[in-house]
Amino acid sequence: MGWTERLQHWLRGLLGGDPGGRRIPERIDYASQPAEESVVVPISAAPKPAIAFRRNAVFAAFNTAVPVSDRHGLAGRKQELARLIDAVVKQRKHALIYGARGSGKTSLARVFGDLADEAGCVALYGSASEGADVDGLFRPFLDELPVQRGVAVPADKPLGVQQLANIFVQGVQQRTLLIIDEFDRVAADRTKHDVAALLKLLTDMHSTVQIVLVGIAGNVDGLLAAHPSLRRHLSAQPVAPIERDELAGLLRLCAQQAGLAFEEDAVQTIVSAAIGSPYHARLFGMHAALTAESAGRERITLGDSQKGLAEALAEWGDLTPDICHVFEHALTQAGQLRGMIALAGVLAAHAPVLTFERLNAAGVDLFGEELGGAAAVDRTIGLIAAALSEDGMPGELQFADSLSPQFLVLMANGSSRARSAAPSAREALDARELLQGVGL
Ligand SMILES: Nc1ncnc2c1ncn2[C@@H]1O[C@H](COP(=O)(O)OP(=O)(O)OP(=O)(O)O)[C@@H](O)[C@H]1O
Ligand SMILES: [Mg+2]
Numbered sequence: 001m002g003w004t005e006r007l008q009h010w011l012r013g014l015l016g017g018d019p020g021g022r023r024i025p026e027r028i029d030y031a032s033q034p035a036e037e038s039v040v041v042p043i044s045a046a047p048k049p050a051i052a053f054r055r056n057a058v059f060a061a062f063n064t065a066v067p068v069s070d071r072h073g074l075a076g077r078k079q080e081l082a083r084l085i086d087a088v089v090k091q092r093k094h095a096l097i098y099g100a101r102g103s104g105k106t107s108l109a110r111v112f113g114d115l116a117d118e119a120g121c122v123a124l125y126g127s128a129s130e131g132a133d134v135d136g137l138f139r140p141f142l143d144e145l146p147v148q149r150g151v152a153v154p155a156d157k158p159l160g161v162q163q164l165a166n167i168f169v170q171g172v173q174q175r176t177l178l179i180i181d182e183f184d185r186v187a188a189d190r191t192k193h194d195v196a197a198l199l200k201l202l203t204d205m206h207s208t209v210q211i212v213l214v215g216i217a218g219n220v221d222g223l224l225a226a227h228p229s230l231r232r233h234l235s236a237q238p239v240a241p242i243e244r245d246e247l248a249g250l251l252r253l254c255a256q257q258a259g260l261a262f263e264e265d266a267v268q269t270i271v272s273a274a275i276g277s278p279y280h281a282r283l284f285g286m287h288a289a290l291t292a293e294s295a296g297r298e299r300i301t302l303g304d305s306q307k308g309l310a311e312a313l314a315e316w317g318d319l320t321p322d323i324c325h326v327f328e329h330a331l332t333q334a335g336q337l338r339g340m341i342a343l344a345g346v347l348a349a350h351a352p353v354l355t356f357e358r359l360n361a362a363g364v365d366l367f368g369e370e371l372g373g374a375a376a377v378d379r380t381i382g383l384i385a386a387a388l389s390e391d392g393m394p395g396e397l398q399f400a401d402s403l404s405p406q407f408l409v410l411m412a413n414g415s416s417r418a419r420s421a422a423p424s425a426r427e428a429l430d431a432r433e434l435l436q437g438v439g440l
Helices: 003-015 049-061 078-090 106-119 134-144 160-170 189-204 227-234 242-256 264-274 279-296 302-319 319-349 356-372 374-387 405-412 416-421 426-435
Strands: 094-097 122-127 176-181 209-216 234-238 396-399
Touching: 049 242, 049 279, 078 094, 078 234, 094 106, 094 189, 106 122, 122 134, 122 189, 134 160, 134 176, 134 189, 160 189, 160 209, 176 279, 189 209, 227 302, 234 374, 242 264, 264 302, 264 405, 279 302, 279 374, 279 426, 302 319, 302 405, 319 356, 319 405, 356 374, 374 416
Parallel strands: 094 209, 094 234, 122 176, 176 209
Antiparallel strands: none
């Protein structure tokens, strides 16, 4: 089996199914930065006010700061929405939406809340804060909830689990979803236990109120100290990477909204670098679009995408110098393990929890025992250890900054930020080859 087939096979295993429309993209050469294009703009066609307007349109269309709230703007989440509707609206379970930072959790929760609303449930949104106890999490909803008259809500002392359950069961007639975002901010085990107990109680008491928790995590245990019997009443919805075609469609749409259009190889380059993340796709796409825009072009070319990736990487490096430095150092030291380091980034972008076993299996699969075996995994993890954390279970590693794996892969692939690392020609080639399989 050639390496591309091996990678295809490996991706299939990773994603737990037939890759369907997924394919390995054509070879992408991020490293070769095209010479600065000198676009000669005739005086008569010099930038007009319309250009500033278009720049703003690029920022607005590719915005990475605002979650999607309109279902038509939500790319690639049909399956997740169908599962949530089925579990929450039809089967009346509670739900937990979890995934990496920027993976699209809030966007999914918003659009789901909207659909549930249409199906006759009231959907209310709240956000957890760090020191919140169960009272702090749920009291803000009580002002908005249609609580029946005659059901008292004590104002002077914190509400406990049983009291909250009683208020919800006795006081709320209409089907209601309480969507609590940023649940990962809740640090206290006590609060997590209380929330799990409340969920269980609400189910047992046939409450019309259901809870949807949303937060950054690699698995359910990371967010909720789940009561074993709660698992039957809770639907866990991971926010998975978005398929290539869907991400490409999203990028084309954003470009269109800004009055621009991607050339095909340009869009595929951004899709590959985003590794399934809508946040990264928008960010990289925005930089590519700005490059085209400032050259006065309406078509975004491969060169614009390559430059856009380098700019996004430089910007990230300025904002996150510590992690960037760890990556630079690791890649300088990596030697033949450059591919393994990139692989760690690819795996973490697919599913935030990185284990020794996962990296070992993928490494052996891709590079064979010699480059990908246990010793290589140990050394790889050691090289990037300063950027990893072990918050959840022992042995379950995560990138402390869960937006960083895509940047690590870009750097491993020789994008400009890592130029100082001066990879050998062979190493750079290895990394580029690896990147052919980065996309889903
Ligand atoms: N399915 C999607 N289609 C299009 N854009 C998306 C999608 N999901 C997320 N985005 C975009 O990606 C960015 C991050 O999305 P969002 O805020 O929903 O992620 P998140 O997982 O809640 O992030 P955080 O971990 O920071 O809370 C936003 O700009 C959003 O518009
Ligand atoms: Mg969010």
